[in-house]
Amino acid sequence: MIFASLTFLYLFLPANLLFYFLSRRQLYRNVLLTGFSLFFYAWGEPVWVTLLIFSSALDYLNGLIIERHRGRWQAKFALILSLAVNLGLLGLFKYSAFLYENLNALFGLSLTVPTFALPIGISFYTFQTISYTVDVYRDQVKVQHSFLRFLMFVSLYPQLVAGPIVRYQDVAAEIDSRTVSARDLSEGMGRFCVGLFKKVFVANIAGELSGPFLSGFDQLSVAGAWFGAVLYTLQIYYDFSGYSDMAIGLGRLFGFHYPENFNYPYISRTATEFWRRWHMTLGSFFRDYLYIPLGGRRRHPWRNLFLVWFATGFWHGASWNFVLWGLYYGALIALERLFLGRLLERLPRVVSHLYLLLAVVVGWVLFYFTDFDQLREFCSILFGFAGHPLWDVGLELVLLNHIFWLAAAVACCMPLLPALKRWYYGRFGTGSALVWQTAASLVCLALSTALLAGQGYNPFLYYRF
Amino acid sequence: MEREHKILYAISFGAVLLVLVLMGICSLVLPKPTESVIERRRLAEKPDFTAEALLDGSYTEGMDLYYSDTFPGREKLVSLASFLKEHLGLRGEDDTRLHTPTTGGEGGGAQSQPQASSQPEQDLPEDAAASSSQPEDPGAINTVNALLINKGRAMQVFGGTEASAQAYAKILNGYLEALGDEVQIYNLVVPTSTEFYLPEKYRSMTRSESENIQQIYAALDPRIKTVDAVSLLRQHTDEYLYFRTDHHWTGLAAYYAFTRFAEAAGFEPQPLEAFTARRLENFLGSLYSQTQDSSLAENPDYVEYYLLPNRYEAWRYLPDAPFTPFATTLHGEYAQGVNSYSVFLHGDFPLIQVKTDQNHGRKILVVKESYGNAFAPFLATYYDEVHIVDQRYFQLNLVDYIRQHEIHEVLFLNNVFAANTPYHQQCIANLRFQHYVPPAEEPEEEEPVPGQSGEETPAGMSAAGDQPAEEESQPEEGEDALEPPPDPEEEESA
Numbered sequence: 001m002i003f004a005s006l007t008f009l010y011l012f013l014p015a016n017l018l019f020y021f022l023s024r025r026q027l028y029r030n031v032l033l034t035g036f037s038l039f040f041y042a043w044g045e046p047v048w049v050t051l052l053i054f055s056s057a058l059d060y061l062n063g064l065i066i067e068r069h070r071g072r073w074q075a076k077f078a079l080i081l082s083l084a085v086n087l088g089l090l091g092l093f094k095y096s097a098f099l100y101e102n103l104n105a106l107f108g109l110s111l112t113v114p115t116f117a118l119p120i121g122i123s124f125y126t127f128q129t130i131s132y133t134v135d136v137y138r139d140q141v142k143v144q145h146s147f148l149r150f151l152m153f154v155s156l157y158p159q160l161v162a163g164p165i166v167r168y169q170d171v172a173a174e175i176d177s178r179t180v181s182a183r184d185l186s187e188g189m190g191r192f193c194v195g196l197f198k199k200v201f202v203a204n205i206a207g208e209l210s211g212p213f214l215s216g217f218d219q220l221s222v223a224g225a226w227f228g229a230v231l232y233t234l235q236i237y238y239d240f241s242g243y244s245d246m247a248i249g250l251g252r253l254f255g256f257h258y259p260e261n262f263n264y265p266y267i268s269r270t271a272t273e274f275w276r277r278w279h280m281t282l283g284s285f286f287r288d289y290l291y292i293p294l295g296g297r298r299r300h301p302w303r304n305l306f307l308v309w310f311a312t313g314f315w316h317g318a319s320w321n322f323v324l325w326g327l328y329y330g331a332l333i334a335l336e337r338l339f340l341g342r343l344l345e346r347l348p349r350v351v352s353h354l355y356l357l358l359a360v361v362v363g364w365v366l367f368y369f370t371d372f373d374q375l376r377e378f379c380s381i382l383f384g385f386a387g388h389p390l391w392d393v394g395l396e397l398v399l400l401n402h403i404f405w406l407a408a409a410v411a412c413c414m415p416l417l418p419a420l421k422r423w424y425y426g427r428f429g430t431g432s433a434l435v436w437q438t439a440a441s442l443v444c445l446a447l448s449t450a451l452l453a454g455q456g457y458n459p460f461l462y463y464r465f
Numbered sequence: 466m467e468r469e470h471k472i473l474y475a476i477s478f479g480a481v482l483l484v485l486v487l488m489g490i491c492s493l494v495l496p497k498p499t500e501s502v503i504e505r506r507r508l509a510e511k512p513d514f515t516a517e518a519l520l521d522g523s524y525t526e527g528m529d530l531y532y533s534d535t536f537p538g539r540e541k542l543v544s545l546a547s548f549l550k551e552h553l554g555l556r557g558e559d560d561t562r563l564h565t566p567t568t569g570g571e572g573g574g575a576q577s578q579p580q581a582s583s584q585p586e587q588d589l590p591e592d593a594a595a596s597s598s599q600p601e602d603p604g605a606i607n608t609v610n611a612l613l614i615n616k617g618r619a620m621q622v623f624g625g626t627e628a629s630a631q632a633y634a635k636i637l638n639g640y641l642e643a644l645g646d647e648v649q650i651y652n653l654v655v656p657t658s659t660e661f662y663l664p665e666k667y668r669s670m671t672r673s674e675s676e677n678i679q680q681i682y683a684a685l686d687p688r689i690k691t692v693d694a695v696s697l698l699r700q701h702t703d704e705y706l707y708f709r710t711d712h713h714w715t716g717l718a719a720y721y722a723f724t725r726f727a728e729a730a731g732f733e734p735q736p737l738e739a740f741t742a743r744r745l746e747n748f749l750g751s752l753y754s755q756t757q758d759s760s761l762a763e764n765p766d767y768v769e770y771y772l773l774p775n776r777y778e779a780w781r782y783l784p785d786a787p788f789t790p791f792a793t794t795l796h797g798e799y800a801q802g803v804n805s806y807s808v809f810l811h812g813d814f815p816l817i818q819v820k821t822d823q824n825h826g827r828k829i830l831v832v833k834e835s836y837g838n839a840f841a842p843f844l845a846t847y848y849d850e851v852h853i854v855d856q857r858y859f860q861l862n863l864v865d866y867i868r869q870h871e872i873h874e875v876l877f878l879n880n881v882f883a884a885n886t887p888y889h890q891q892c893i894a895n896l897r898f899q900h901y902v903p904p905a906e907e908p909e910e911e912e913p914v915p916g917q918s919g920e921e922t923p924a925g926m927s928a929a930g931d932q933p934a935e936e937e938s939q940p941e942e943g944e945d946a947l948e949p950p951p952d953p954e955e956e957e958s959a
Contacts, residue, residue: 001525006533010489017482043525182474189481205550208565212611219669394670397563397613405553430470438477442484447549449488453533453542 001043001157003246004199006452009445012040020254026177030152033254040157041120048119051089056154058085059129060147063136067143075137082133086126094118098318121161123315125154127285132168134289141169149175158250162243164261165281171256178255186434188252190441195245197444200451202409203239206231209398214368217377221392225382226361227399233364234409237266240279266413269352270341271332271359286312305330316367321375325366332359488537497535509534547757556760559664564612564619564756612756613659613667617764618709619752620659622671625885630677633884634684636894637877641686643864643897644875651729651876652685653692653722654678654884655714655836658707661699674881681884690729694722708766711750713806714880716770719839727847730874732825735846740771743798748805768805770796770839777821777845781814785904787860793817795842809838815858817841819851829874830867832856832896834889836880848874856892863896 001008016036023029042049058081065078091099093116100113132153135141144150153175159166213220213228220228244261251258265278275283286308294304306327313326336344344352365382369375380386399406425433500507512518512527519525536542556562611622637652644650660674675695682691698706698721706718720737727734748766773795780790797811810817813835823846830852831841837853844851852872854863867875883889 001529005529006492006536007529010485010492010536011532014482014485014489018486044522046520046522046525182471182478185478186474189478193481201549205553212565392669393667394563397557397561397667399554400557401554401562403554431473434470434473434477438480441477441481445481445484447545450542450545450549453536453539454546455533 001040002161003243003250004196004204004448004452006449009196009449009452012036017253029254030148034148034152034155037152037155037157037160041155041160044161045120048122051119051122052125052155053151055086055089055126055129056151057147058082059133059154060144060150062133063143063150064145066133066136070139079133079137083130086130090122090126092116093122095314095318124163124165125160127165128167129154131165131285131289135167135169141172144168144172144175156251156256158254158256159247159258162240162247163279163281164244164247164258165285166258167281167285170259174256180253180255184252184255186437188249190437191249191252192246193249193441193444193448195242195247195249196448198238198242198245200448201444202405202412203235203242204451204455205402205405206235206238206409209402210235212394214378217374217381219392219394220381221389221395222381222384223391224395225378225388227395229361229365229368229382232368233266233361234413236364236367237262237413238409264413264415266357266360267353267415268356269349270336270344270356271329272336272341274356274360275329275333282312282315302334305334309333317370319370321366321370321372325363328363328366491537492532495537498539501540544757548759551756551758559666560616560760561664561667562614562758562760563670564614564758611670612752613663613670614756614758614760615662615664615667617760618658618662619756619758619761620663621657621712621752621882623657623659623674623677623882624672625674625677625881626672627677627680629885629887629890630680631684632887633879633890633893634681636890637689638684638686639894640875640877640897641688644867647873648867649874650689651692651726651874652682652689653694653726653840653876653878654681655718655722655878655880656695656698657712657714657880657882658709660695660881661702662707677881677885692722692726692729694725697721697725705769708748708750708752708768708806709764710753710761710766711748711806712752712882713750714836714839716768716809716839719836720771720843723840723843726876732847734843735774737771739774739846741774742769742771744769745798745800745805745808747802749803750806751803754803766805768800768808770798770808771842772796773842773846775822775846777819779817779819779845781811781818782816784815784858784860787815787901790818795819795845806835806838810841810853813838813855813858814853815855815860817853819845819853821845821849821851823847823849825849827874828852828870828872829876830854830870830872831876831878832863832893833878834880834883836883837878840878844876854896856889856896859896860899860901862898862900 001012003009016032019032019036020029023032038049038053041052045052062078062082066075069075069078096114096116100111103109104111104113132141132144132150136143144153153168153171154160156166210228210231213224214232241262248258248260259281261279261281263277263280265274268274268277290311291304291308294300294307296304309326309330310323311326312329313323316322316325332340344355365378366375369378377386381388384390421433424436498508499510509527509530511531512524514524518527533539551562613620613622633654637650640650656674656678659671663671678695682693685691698718701718701721704717705715706721707714717737724734745768746765748768749762750766753761777795779793779795781793782788782790793811795810795817797808800806800808800811804812807813825847827848828850829844829848831837831844832854833841834856837855841851841853850870850872852866852870854866877893879889
């Protein structure tokens with residue numbers, strides 16, 4: 001099931017909320033939430049929901065073993081088992097086809113390429129369970145003795161399929177005992193509606209508009225190519241951050257406080273800063289569970305940097321362009337560490353902002369084209385090597401027809417709304433602000449519903465990962 | 466103070482939850498619609514529950530589609546969405562807007578996603594004559610990329626290529642062999658309004674329809690006579706040749722094309738004054754349904770149709786019943802609203818046979834899509850017999866049919882989009898080879914087609930009688946007698 005669907009909005013969510021608040025005891029609530037979560041997952045993945053349960057059971061047991069045999073070989077064994085099985089499953093489902101194709105191409109073999117469908121969210125939940133066993137091994141969190149609670153942690157539908165990557169330690173206390181305040185409910189619901197609106201009103205429309213500019217290259221102008229790339233830049237940010245908003249908002253409705261995942265990444269001034277603001281839970285995951293264990297900046301810093309960015313790219317999809325995209329950021333960050341960062345620091349702010357925006361837009365082009373021939377062709381148009389015209393009337397029309405929407409979408413990449421909200425709360429008080437917030441939520445909901453109603457087909461972008 | 470806030474917080478959450486719950490209850494309790502009039506399609510049905518469907522994911526997918534298709538107030542919500550999309554920016558001094566079809570929007574990477582089945586099909590048949598057993602029209606989207614709305618007129622952006630033009634010509638050339646020398650083949654490819662009304666500034670956004678038509682004509686065997694409608698229509702562009710809100714041409718444009726055809730076929734066409742012109746007002750057609758653009762709604766079309774000066778009788782055949790004639794007329798004057806274009810021939814039927822009071826010893830068969838509907842009636846002013854075949858729904862073998870009825874003239878008439886669309890090309894190609902296989906289950910002959918069926922024997926027509934029917938004797942437009950009797954199937958579903 002996906003959040004941006006009428007089935008979720010008007011059947012699943014209200015039913016879930018009503019049952020949840022009607023049951024008073026923590027145990028019932030946990031059972032209910034786990035049941036709804038598994039139903040949510042099975043709706044989109046009726047077969048591989050078994051894999052989710054298997055993965056949870058395994059890491060639940062690994063946690064118990066590590067606790068009982070702390071400091072002995074059994075604990076180490078359980079940790080290695082957890083890593084091997086989780087990464088093995090990820091490799092099997094996500095990367096085996098890629099591996100076989102490359103082996104075939106490299107050695108002229110004709111191995112049958114396996115055709116596993118990627119189970120939804122596997123990239124996210126395997127990382128969550130890995131973080132649990134590693135943290136238990138490091139004695140940074142207490143072991144969860146209740147399988148129900150552990151299953152609830154892994155399967156919780158708000159963040160199950162597309163993040164944020166919630167570590168067990170982030171929510172350990174809330175899994176055992178949580179309370180929901182009226183403020184949590186109000187702000188959680190508001191956050192959810194805003195996230196939904198970002199996804200449906202901005203990301204989906206950007207996706208529709210960018211289509212013609214990112215395919216069928218014969219009639220594409222240089223400006224059209226840039227426009228397509230910028231639209232995709234908007235789309236992917238609003239899509240993913242909208243999803244994180246929905247996840248965080250839904251979490252609060254049930255008393256969970258998830259870590260933030262986006263912090264206005266496009267206002268960054270360096271690639272290093274960008275990655276502290278973009279998909280923050282992924283960046284910190286790789287930092288804590290890969291970069292630092294490898295030695296961080298103390299031992300082999302360049303090797304570590306390369307490995308982390310290779311992994312980051314590869315995590316996003318089983319295709320070389322994602323690897324290229326990851327290494328591209330690795331290279332930028334390396335350059336910034338060497339000299340570029342200090343240089344940008346000294347130049348006027350506008351230069352560093354432009355540098356980052358250009359880097360990001362070009363980055364998303366690498367990310368978008370899984371086919372290298374298309375990527376090459378698109379880039380040659382983008383940088384004016386293909387002899388295409390600079391401008392075309394179709395672009396002019398699309399620009400003009402969407403000028404308000406475009407201006408708002410670009411403006412909201414900056415932290416304008418939070419500033420406005422703070423100012424309003426300070427000036428007019430919580431009461432008045434809440435009235436507006438409720439009205440805004442309802443408007444977001446109504447418009448999103450309208451846009452969803454005519455659209456039987458609405459796949460979520462991040463399902464591929 | 467804190468306490469007061471707590472209540473406010475609760476109210477703010479409760480208001481949204483209340484909306485979710487109430488809409489949810491409505492969606493479960495209210496009766497579910499089964500078709501959408503404005504989109505001219507059947508809505509998704511509840512999927513059957515089977516273990517396989519559950520495991521392969523198609524059951525839940527079907528449920529999602531069924532739920533969103535039948536959501537309460539869906540049509541109003543879709544209108545709101547159209548309004549919203551229309552007002553995301555400005556239309557410029559020349560009042561122009563580019564409408565791109567919703568494609569799901571996000572074929573991440575280079576994967577292209579299949580068109581949503583909830584899309585209104587571009588070239589959906591006007592009536593329910595296309596029952597669910599008929600093939601879908603997936604090819605139509607290949608040539609329709611976008612719509613350009615300029616000063617109250619919607620135009621389709623044409624994407625046909627030289628390759629698709631040649632593919633069409635090749636199929637027609639195939640009929641030369643199949644039909645032999647005794648049959649004269651004509652071909653008429655009709656341009657759309659884009660050819661004449663797209664402002665110069667936006668020409669570069671579309672491929673040229675007239676060039677494409679020339680490419681088709683050039684690739685045809687010279688024994689096939691081609692009819693050049695483009696040059697004549699170009700002389701009359703200040704007249705009402707195309708609907709602004711619908712993808713069809715008008716009866717007037719069809720008449721002009723008919724005069725060109727008469728030249729090619731070597732007879733003198735009746736002057737337009739000889740016909741009785743009538744009009745259906747307030748027509749907002751398919752392009753309006755698709756875009757719901759306000760500038761189109763402000764300026765609705767009308768459908769002018771021309772009753773024949775001579776007498777004729779006609780029979781039509783329904784899908785899956787190619788041997789069961791129903792008496793009919795050439796104009797369904799009860800047509801209204803979004804379906805007004807079905808005033809021509811009552812819409813799309815697999816076959817319509819016309820016997821006229823003419824005595825020139827000539828018979829013609831026309832193979833057409835819906836553009837042919839406005840054109841075909843004119844043929845009945847000259848030919849003794851006119852056989853009107855819809856390439857999408859005709860189920861008999863066309864070559865056998867032509868021989869059996871001793872027809873010596875065949876006209877292929879397509880609009881330039883259809884001619885370049887693989888689906889239509891395939892339909893035309895298949896007509897030569899297909900053989901009718903009766904459906905296994907109970908034949909549906911007795912079951913009227915929803916929407917337009919009740920009207921089997923309009924007042925003034927003797928059903929399949931020997932007397933030629935007189936159109937003029939039909940009651941005047943707007944009289945109650947013209948209302949088709951209620952449709953049993955429609956009542957059932959209501």
